[in-house]
Amino acid sequence: MLDLNTDMQPDGFQKDYLSSRSYFQKTVQSLSPSLLVEVLEFEHPLTGPNNEPLFCDVVLLGQSAKPNKVLVIISGTHGVEGLSGSAVQSDLLPELASVLQQNADLGIVMIHALNPWGVAWLRRCDHEGIDLNRNFIDFSAPLPELEGYAQIKQACSVLNEQGYAGLKAGFPADAFEDFIATLTKGQYQDASGLFYGGTGPSWSNKLLTKVTQHAFFQSFERLSVIDVHTGLGPYGYGEVINDHEPNTKGFEWAYKLYGDNAYSALLGESTSAPKLGLLDYFWHELMQDRGCFITLEFGTYPVEQLISNLWFEQQYQASLTEGEIRSLEADRVAAMKNFFYPFELSWQQQVLFRARQVVNLALVGMTQDA
Helix, strand or coil: CCCCCCCCCHHHCCCCHHHHHHHHHHHHHCCCHHHEEEEEEEEEEEECCCCCEEEEEEEEEECCCCCCEEEEEECCCCHHHHHHHHHHHHHHHHHHHHHHHHCCCEEEEEEECCCHHHHHHCCCCCCCCCCHHHCCCCCCCCCCCCCCHHHHHHHHCCHHHHHHHHHHHCCCHHHHHHHHHHHHHCECCCCCCCCECCCCCCHHHHHHHHHHCCHHHCCCCEEEEEEEEEEEEEECCEEEEECCCCCCHHHHHHHHHHHHHEEECCCCCCCCCCCCCCHHHHHHHHHCCCEEEEEEEEECCCHHHHHHHHHHHHHHHHHCCCCCCCCCCCHHHHHHHHHHCCCCHHHHHHHHHHHHHHHHHHHHHHHCCC
16 A cells, blocks of 8 residues: 655645646656546636636546546645645655556546635635535525524624634633534525535536546445545644544445544534535535545644634635735735645644555555455
């Protein structure tokens, strides 16, 4: 399987979307052509900070065009977090190529920058203000109502003058965690608010439907998906978050592959509380009882900084007048990038090692499955 002892070279941690994509593409091009089933480019309708075109790149790898075991690794679901996800993908590719040459029935899919606009513009959400990880609900049904959302937003406004300490002081000690869990759960009422899930499928949501209709996905017997994120948990640690319902095949598969590494959000084990509209649910529907989806979440800084940075960045974005261009140098934008993308060597090395470790667990579990 993967070599966990190879030096952790942080070259894939690039400064922006363009250089990250370029590094990823060069790594793909260095692989044996015999393993490149297809490389797909999906162009976003908007452009980047330098008026450059933006793409979600999907790389299909394997000895077969219709593998029966498929591992998918995703970056950029939450925009700015995709800078780290891209580095992880680039680091893994050479090692995965070796594994593919030894496993004829295995396929690998790299989905690079699922939300390319968010990566390029250093936003967590997409160009419509949609949090992709709240966008996977049944939009033919009435939109979920987040009870008390107006009061939640009003409470957050305390951040403007009193900061996180002021926000926290407004709640009894035993109620504040519940408030944060409710705040982050997702809402569909306020396009200008945090954790907005949208009123219809996002560009990235529709893209995934196209991708998974590809012949590469039509013969799988096992499907494992790893979505790379940053921001929650201890600095540099990669938590394996399992959002499958307990007592389901998906939950069992997550335990089979990752064992006690996998923490259940629904059982209260994870740093992540249960949420609406997760990307997980799209893949759960596709895989049914034939695999599992996990979020690989790399910790950065404390949750108070997370909430504050998201709030202040949202206020900055809302303050832009019509035609005014978002500045990547603005203090609140820079703070967002620094929170979700610590440009520090030890953090980068921890991320690369843990990513290899978790992907190795997935590969061992899939390839040894009888």
